[in-house]
Amino acid sequence: MDDSLPPSNTSGGYLRPESRLRRADEYAYMREAGKRFAGQLCVLVVASPLDRRLRFGIITSRKYSKRAVDRNRARRLLREAYRRVAPHLEPAWILLIPRYRMKQSRMPEVLAELERLVFEADLVPPTTFSAPGENQ
Secondary structure (H helix, E strand, O other): OOOOOOOOOOOOOOOOHHHEOOOHHHHHHHHHHOEEEEOOOEEEEEEOOOOOOOEEEEOOOOOOOOOHHHHHHHHHHHHHHHHHHHHHOOOOEEEEEEOHHHHHOOHHHHHHHHHHHHHHOOOOOOOOOOOOOOOO
16 A cells, blocks of 8 residues: 555545644644635635645634633534535645634535635535536
């Protein structure tokens, strides 16, 4: 087996530890090299991958909410939305940051927002999703 490339995400392991951004230097790289795409419910930060894999992280600070239950709900919504769109994405490092308005949102709204943001960030092949507002 060729050990030159890390394991790929083709088996559906989009939420596994090796598919997450975990170290401080990875988050520092995202801050420096990442391009931001802001929506009403969340912010998507995208950077070219240093390891040629699709990886993601979520930042939910106390600035979002003092209540842990609110921060955890935001993480769950973002994780599930990411899990649903990840199979269609090109390799990239992705950082998701919830915005205050997400507190009143439900999963379909978060998913639609994330789909719109990844389309805007050019992370999907042209044939995967139609542009927001177009009929499929």
